[in-house]
Amino acid sequence: MALKQMIELNLDRVDPVNAAIIWKTPKMMTTRSSDGDVIANGFTSNSCKRLKDKVCIITGAASGLGEATAYLFASHGASLILADVQDQLGRDVAAKIGPQATYVHCNVSIEADVAAMVDTCIHQFGRLDVLYNNAAILFNDGPLVDMDIAQFDMVHAVNVRGVALGLKYGARVMVEGGSIINTTSISATMAIKSTDMAYTSSKHAILGLTKAAAEKLGPCGIRVNSVAPATMFTPMVIKAVQGTSLSLDMFAAMVEANRVLKLQDGLKVEDVANAVLFLASNESRYVSGHNLVVDGAHIVRA
Template sequence: MGDRLAGKVALVTGGGAGFGAGIARRFAQEGARVIVADLDETAAARVAEEIGPAARAVSADVATQAGAEAMCAAAQESFGGLDILVNNAGFTHRNGSLLEVDEATFDRIFAVNAKAIYLAARVAVPMLAARGGGAILNTASTAGLRPRPGLTWYNASKGWAITATKSMAVELAPQGIRVNALCPVAGDTGMLGLFLGEDTPEKRAQFQATIPLGRLSRPDDIASAALWLASDEAAFITGVALEVDGGRCI
């Protein structure tokens, strides 16, 4: 337990599992009160219950205006405002030909990975500004920095998130709002099988061989990076796309 986020209120989307759950837990351990937002209401409730009184769960589709409003309203009603927004929810297609991704899947990828950042900003930025500033973190990906075949439309959505992060950082700086992106390499989460095409020991070994530090990312890796970027220790850091990738992008 620490106090690096003492007195702060954070909202973490996709907080019911994987990187989002790791971030929510770590933020709470460092003194933040946390809104755990997820499309899966049961998963969000499980993480919030594990954290305890410092967390509230909310079911929200981040790709809708109603979802953005609901999760930000939960922060206001439960904890009196918002200081940190983590746009972590993500969606992908299965690794394969760019021609085989159907239109509905393409639309959902950009709704969750791109439009959700826009929708959340419209509601959250005034809340952050009302408290004198704050921090926004967008979970992008190494795929947005070093795109490789098989995940073309996912790669493109994460490239969008990185560009949006940089532009948001410039525009929101006068309001004291810092905006940064996290760029994880693939981790042992529910999306891994889609990234690899299929989750087998052979596929994992093949992928891990491309990471100099020799392993997949873990939720605590991403949570530690998110904690630093959200804390006052990174008060002069904005517009950064931080690689949390074991050297994958080298």
């Protein structure tokens, strides 16, 4: 069925006002609790500090899911290295958190940058307990036969090589064991018509890296897992939709129509950050090689 027809059919089944609310998520608002903890978007920090004494690196921390995870990890007592290529945004996130967070410029596709990011962490905090390989890029692609191979390589360099480099340099310094989490996607186990082929194949590869690394690093006490979100209206997705003929309202309506789990609003970055927190914390101490899907049962229909 043509994409346009699908959207039209789906639009019949949604309330467009409600759909628009989903993608018009307000900018992340941070406040502080009476203990001085950072609280993002009203998601309250848990009084139990689940990452107390843990040193964590988050890549892609300047925006979207990485940013939300940074606030949540900070509220649970973590010391943080926040890495990204959007330097001003990254510094702003670190400044909101305060002295327990440091921003570093790191292009995850460049080996020297990843090595330097881990070096900074060791230099500053003396250890690394949790590495969250989250940075990724997404483009729109055209027909398969016109595939832009340079763009395909760029997506794989950031999304796949970036994770491989994180695993290499992160595992080297996790001398007392640790937890590595990679962001996959529902696109790691299924092909979504509107998602570009380079991105889908890169997310499948990250799932493969997660499993292979869990097997190889298990003997060192290092757990490796991934988290697989469905669509969240982050800058990545908004930019990708803006590059198509769809309006954001139409896209949101399509997402809404395909939603299985009917909660008042759709998937939020904080929902996924909470899953990452579980995989980072000792509560998941025997969970490794797992792809934790946070999609409100979207893929059960695949």
